[in-house]
Amino acid sequence: MRFSGFRVVKEALTGHHGWKPLWRTPAPQASYDYIIVGGGGHGLATAYHLAKVFKGKRIAVLEKGWLGSGNIGRNTTIIRSNYLLPGNEPFYEFSMKLWENMEQEFNFNAMVSQRGILNLIHTDAQRDAYRRRGNAMLLAGADAELLDRDGVRAMYPWLNYDNARFPIKGGLLQRRAGTARHDGVAWGYARGADLLGVDIIQNCEVTGFRIENGRVQGVDTSRGYIGAKKVGVAVAGSSGRVMAMAGMRLPIESHVLQAFVSEGLKPVVDGVITFGAGHFYVSQSDKGGLVFGGDIDGYNSYAQRGNLPVIEEVAEGGLALMPAIGRARLLRAWGGIMDMSMDGSPIIDRTPVDGLYLNAGWCYGGFKATPASGYAFAHLLATDTPHPTAAAYRLDRFNRGYVIDEKGMGAQPNLH
Amino acid sequence: MLIPHPLLGPRDAQEFTYLGDASLLNRPDGLADTAPEAFNDYVYLRDNPAGLHRELWFHEQGDRSWLIVTRNTVTHEILGAELARDVALAAMGGAQ
Numbered sequence: 176m177r178f179s180g181f182r183v184v185k186e187a188l189t190g191h192h193g194w195k196p197l198w199r200t201p202a203p204q205a206s207y208d209y210i211i212v213g214g215g216g217h218g219l220a221t222a223y224h225l226a227k228v229f230k231g232k233r234i235a236v237l238e239k240g241w242l243g244s245g246n247i248g249r250n251t252t253i254i255r256s257n258y259l260l261p262g263n264e265p266f267y268e269f270s271m272k273l274w275e276n277m278e279q280e281f282n283f284n285a286m287v288s289q290r291g292i293l294n295l296i297h298t299d300a301q302r303d304a305y306r307r308r309g310n311a312m313l314l315a316g317a318d319a320e321l322l323d324r325d326g327v328r329a330m331y332p333w334l335n336y337d338n339a340r341f342p343i344k345g346g347l348l349q350r351r352a353g354t355a356r357h358d359g360v361a362w363g364y365a366r367g368a369d370l371l372g373v374d375i376i377q378n379c380e381v382t383g384f385r386i387e388n389g390r391v392q393g394v395d396t397s398r399g400y401i402g403a404k405k406v407g408v409a410v411a412g413s414s415g416r417v418m419a420m421a422g423m424r425l426p427i428e429s430h431v432l433q434a435f436v437s438e439g440l441k442p443v444v445d446g447v448i449t450f451g452a453g454h455f456y457v458s459q460s461d462k463g464g465l466v467f468g469g470d471i472d473g474y475n476s477y478a479q480r481g482n483l484p485v486i487e488e489v490a491e492g493g494l495a496l497m498p499a500i501g502r503a504r505l506l507r508a509w510g511g512i513m514d515m516s517m518d519g520s521p522i523i524d525r526t527p528v529d530g531l532y533l534n535a536g537w538c539y540g541g542f543k544a545t546p547a548s549g550y551a552f553a554h555l556l557a558t559d560t561p562h563p564t565a566a567a568y569r570l571d572r573f574n575r576g577y578v579i580d581e582k583g584m585g586a587q588p589n590l591h
Numbered sequence: 592m593l594i595p596h597p598l599l600g601p602r603d604a605q606e607f608t609y610l611g612d613a614s615l616l617n618r619p620d621g622l623a624d625t626a627p628e629a630f631n632d633y634v635y636l637r638d639n640p641a642g643l644h645r646e647l648w649f650h651e652q653g654d655r656s657w658l659i660v661t662r663n664t665v666t667h668e669i670l671g672a673e674l675a676r677d678v679a680l681a682a683m684g685g686a687q
Binding site for chain 1: 592604605609610611612631632634635636637638639640641644646662664665666667
């Protein structure tokens with residue numbers, strides 16, 4: 176079933192009876208060549224690229240709950256490639272390029288909208304840092320523009336430019352960044368993978384790994400044992416719990432990050448604005464709600480909900496930047512569980528167990544990485560070598576001293 | 592979240608800053624032959640449990656004591672708090 180404008184018109188005229196489920200619900204087979212644990216964005220993107228690019232056969236995705244019930248359905252949908260360090264920036268730019276072609280590739284409307292992201296500047300030092308970051312982005316093939324105060328004012332005339340503590344002095348703009356429909360991404364990859372023969376098995380919780388002579392043989396699940404030649408784990412948020420079943424401790428703490436949406440408003444924020452100094456960022460959904468967030472709560476949590484002080488703090492940051500939204504009401508708040516790694520950067524690597532691979536540690540930035548994470552993880556699963564853009568994301572980099580610490584915070588996950 | 596401070600009674604968690612797993616009290620011996628590996632585990636690896644978690648909180652906007660708080664990471668329920676100093680001294684078999 177292909178989607179097209181013609182198809183939409185035809186279904187509209189014939190009572191929408193022709194739409195079919197987007198993927199099958201197969202029973203698990205006795206064994207597979209590849210098992211991907213985790214049916215979120217990264218797991219589904221991995222299965223899709225494994226089947227499509229690397230021609231893998233007999234692939235299954237095992238999901239504990241329903242498809243896309245984790246962080247792919249709980250994020251603030253921002254896509255961007257505005258990183259600094261050489262271990263990160265080429266990877267995120269690769270991801271950005273995949274976003275740009277994603278909908279045509281898997282024939283599904285993921286509502287990718289390149290509406291631009293603006294990082295605000297408040298001091299000379301910050302301008303220097305952002306100029307350096309912009310240059311790093313340009314070197315990696317991304318786009319970046321440094322705006323002065325008037326340049327920012329032309330885009331968003333109603334921001335508070337003369338805040339006593341954080342006056343706006345300019346901004347770093349990436350025009351190709353933007354937002355995407357988070358569920359659409361999961362559904363698009365699921366449908367694409369299913370069409371290529373991948374078995375997507377929901378309500379199937381992995382309860383253990385069978386490991387013999389240092390090699391993985393398969394996984395025990397709530398629906399019985401399933402054998403596998405290779406197992407890839409992409410369960411960010413719960414990586415520590417899952418890998419503990421394979422006897423591993425990870426350089427990761429699980430933390431809760433909250434996000435918020437206001438009632439629907441007339442169009443006011445046509446891009447993404449980040450106010451890093453105030454721990455606040457915002458975009459506006461196509462329905463009109465302001466989608467915004469701030470920092471993680473800062474303590475270990477698996478609760479998928481946060482506490483009120485952080486809500487207050489984020490709202491204060493928002494009001495400092497945008498006094499005009501003072502009377503907008505908060506519609507919803509929710510929390511997602513982050514794999515906060517020790518250097519703020521992810522892990523895509525083999526593990527000490529042969530045939531067991533790990534994709535983890537995405538902190539609060541996993542959504543933008545979804546396509547490249549899937550591509551790079553599929554590359555690793557299929558070829559046993561890291562994808563060139565993800566070669567720095569090694570599990571042992573902490574031990575070797577090759578951390579990728581964008582914020583320079585050290586081994587303190589709640590500060591990244 | 593309210594943290595039951597052993598000296599000051601229930602205090603808002605906002606008065607505290609969070610460090611992490613209470614195992615950070617058990618600093619490895621820097622002179623041992625196995626120090627590099629032991630410090631890698633100490634600095635970077637975590638149990639990260641879903642459920643009861645013993646963790647270090649610093650009463651920064653209070654009496655500036657370090658506490659070990661026992662908290663459920665699934666429900667955010669706090670089950671108790673003790674002075675980290677007492678725990679560390681007891682572990683060393685020292686003054687109580």
